[in-house]
Every structure is written in C-alpha cells, then in structure tokens.
Amino acid sequence: MASSPSGKPVLYSYFRSSCSWRVRIALALKGITYDQVPVNLLKDGGQQLAAEFQVVNPMQQVPALKIDGITLSQSLAIIEYLEETRPNPRLLPQDQKKRAQVRMISDHIVSGIQPLQNLAVLQRVGEKKLEWAQHYITNGFQALERILKNTAGRYCVGDEVSMADLCLVPQVYNAERYKVDLALYPTITRINKTLLELEAFQVSHPTKQPDTPAELRA
C-alpha cells in the first residue's frame, strides 16, 4: 500500500529518533499532513527488526515515508524528494554555494556524527556507550562550530531555515541526551535555541509525538 486509507503520506517514525525528527520538521514546515506509524526501536527486541518492517525498509531503520506511490528511506533522500515535489517553503537555498554548504552541514551531521552514535552501534559498544557517544558528538561539534562561524546568519546557512537546520536541532537533542557540554559551542547553541522557537520544530519535537511515553510528554 503506497499511502494510508486517508490518502495521506505515511511516516514510520520513533519519537526520539533524531533521523525521524528531521523528516517530521520538513513535513511540518511544508504543511504536509501525514499519518504516523510508530516503530518502537526498543520494544519486542526492536520493532524495526521485524519481518513486516523489513519490507518497508530493508535497512531496518526509521524513518521511512510512503508517499506518491513509493516508499523512501534515508532522511536526506526523503527531505530532498519533498523539496523537489513540494518546493514551498524552500529548504535548499537558490544560491549554489549556499546550497552546497547546506548539504555539507547536513552530511556532516547525518553521515559524520549520528551514525557513530546510533542505537545499533551503541548496543554493540555496551558499557562504554556514554563515553563513545560523547566522543563522536564532541568531535563532530568542534568541527561544526568552526564551519558555522563561516556559514551562519540567523540559522546554519544565512538567514533562511534550511535542511541543515533540520539536521542540527535533533543532533543537539542527542548531545543533551548524552550529556555533552554544549557551553563549548556557542554558535550551535544559539542557532538551536532560535530554531526551537519555530512552530515546526515544536510540533515535531520528541516530547509531542503519538508514541511519546506519558512520562516524557511535554
């Protein structure tokens, strides 16, 4: 089935998966209504590992989005598809240099930080998982802070919200979760705070999802 009975796109998501949150922000910013299918990454040994979900995403990760008759995984591929088919508001700047910077920062987070601290990796790391996650987030944030000094205006690249911002906020949330000292990254902290004032970042927040446990709701 390509979409829900309501005809809306269907997002397979987990409330505190940072990769799912990126896509929820894009959907919110573009005003796309959708149905959510929660995939609990911890319950039943991980619902993403179930055979039914392997059909949706062979990588057995969230997010996945059923939309327009296709099923997509990988948050940046999803966001770029939304951008090409539903271009307003724009999440990739028109200026080629700025667009490249947006993609650079997005990849920096999505390939260079998050995969090194994701659930599957930390489960294999075992006891040292907090230290491990802190190491890779710190390493990535030190570089990102330098990059942002050159690219940022109000947001990661200039003064328009872009795909890079959709990657930043969920990664800062993970940094807080793993008790990384954010005082060392004033630019990251400032941009994150500014973005969290926007409605799209609030409605998509991990504390406000259909599958957010009662004790974590806000």
Ligand SMILES: O=C(O)/C=C\C(=O)CC(=O)CC(=O)O
């Ligand atoms: O602890 C849990 O509840 C399970 C998994 C996650 O939240 C997702 C991740 O840790 C990966 C990530 O989003 O970076």
